[in-house]
Amino acid sequence: MGYNAAMARLGSWIEPNPDGIYVRPADAWIDPASPKARALITHGHGDHARGGHGEVWATAETLAIMDCRYGEQNGRPVAYGDSVRLGEVEVGFVPAGHVLGSAQIVLDHAGERVVVSGDYKRRPDPTCAPFVVTPCDIFVTEATFGLPVFKHPDTGGEIDRLLHRLHTEPDRCVLVGAYALGKAQRVITELRGRGHDDPIYIHGALERLCRLYEELGVPLGELRLATGVAKEELRGRIVLCPPGALNDRWSRRLPDPVTAMASGWMRIRQRARQRNVELPLVISDHADWDELTRTIREVAPSEVWITHGREEALMHWCMTRQIKARELNLVGYEDEDD
Numbered sequence: 135m136g137y138n139a140a141m142a143r144l145g146s147w148i149e150p151n152p153d154g155i156y157v158r159p160a161d162a163w164i165d166p167a168s169p170k171a172r173a174l175i176t177h178g179h180g181d182h183a184r185g186g187h188g189e190v191w192a193t194a195e196t197l198a199i200m201d202c203r204y205g206e207q208n209g210r211p212v213a214y215g216d217s218v219r220l221g222e223v224e225v226g227f228v229p230a231g232h233v234l235g236s237a238q239i240v241l242d243h244a245g246e247r248v249v250v251s252g253d254y255k256r257r258p259d260p261t262c263a264p265f266v267v268t269p270c271d272i273f274v275t276e277a278t279f280g281l282p283v284f285k286h287p288d289t290g291g292e293i294d295r296l297l298h299r300l301h302t303e304p305d306r307c308v309l310v311g312a313y314a315l316g317k318a319q320r321v322i323t324e325l326r327g328r329g330h331d332d333p334i335y336i337h338g339a340l341e342r343l344c345r346l347y348e349e350l351g352v353p354l355g356e357l358r359l360a361t362g363v364a365k366e367e368l369r370g371r372i373v374l375c376p377p378g379a380l381n382d383r384w385s386r387r388l389p390d391p392v393t394a395m396a397s398g399w400m401r402i403r404q405r406a407r408q409r410n411v412e413l414p415l416v417i418s419d420h421a422d423w424d425e426l427t428r429t430i431r432e433v434a435p436s437e438v439w440i441t442h443g444r445e446e447a448l449m450h451w452c453m454t455r456q457i458k459a460r461e462l463n464l465v466g467y468e469d470e471d472d
């Protein structure tokens with residue numbers, strides 16, 4: 135094809151800014167780091183969903199999570215598979231498999247399709263709808279675990295290790311550090327799926343989101359607040375807390391806890407040691423290397439734009455397959471939710 139001055143660069147209507155992705159013909163921002171008049175939100179984690187926007191377009195579940203965390207938002211719910219017309223852009227929401235309500239945002243404009251996947255994973259998660267492959271011209275992806283060394287093990291096997299430890303040391307409790315949104319509820323649901331029907335004790339900081347998950351149709355079984363419970367009652371029990379509470383005063387009242395943590399980073403020994411984790415559980419809500427590359431193959435885009443994470447290996451992988459790759463270097467996306 136010869137040079138055509140009228141033909142714009144692919145995705146020229148999408149402007150990656152340090153502050154978020156600006157979709158010019160919709161006058162909307164995706165997961166912006168500061169308040170905007172119109173925001174499209176992929177999911178409820180704090181590094182993607184912030185309070186204070188004008189209109190917030192997201193799934194009803196994500197809006198419920200934001201209301202729970204920030205107070206009532208000016209929410210405009212869009213169901214999975216539905217789309218809305220914003221300015222000159224058709225905007226759709228499709229499951230991302232990351233946490234309850236998480237969505238890829240599908241943008242159609244000027245005969246081009248851009249999919250902003252937010253955070254995602256491909257393995258089954260009983261607490262949310264599975265990732266849906268949506269072919270597109272530009273696939274915007276994270277690369278949190280974008281190195282070939284990252285291969286998350288089977289989740290069931292990690293849950294079995296947790297239960298084995300609990301049963302072999304019945305005088306202790308197992309204290310599991312897990313992020314309050316998504317990871318905690320997933321660990322609980324996976325435990326239930328492995329037949330663990332005992333009450334599970336939770337730190338107060340997990341209570342509201344666990345209750346919200348149940349209201350939104352994710353049953354968690356019997357949960358009890360761990361605060362104020364006698365030491366004796368906690369022997370042989372599983373206790374969940376946010377990662378920050380693993381080593382603080384709060385955990386000192388527990389009966390000789392086996393300290394565990396559920397995170398993709400537990401694959402790295404040093405990270406487990408930093409938190410004094412005795413039982414690292416490699417359970418991640420992000421795609422590992424094989425999931426990232428499999429997803430790009432299936433989505434089959436002309437271009438891959440990488441928002442954050444370890445992008446170099448993935449850039450190289452794309453380029454050797456004739457897929458144009460670009461780093462966006464968006465700031466403010468942490469590994470908080472791994």
Ligand SMILES: [Zn+2]
Pocket residue numbers: 177179182232253471
């Ligand atoms: Zn996330």
Ligand SMILES: [Zn+2]
Pocket residue numbers: 179181182253467468471
């Ligand atoms: Zn994130």
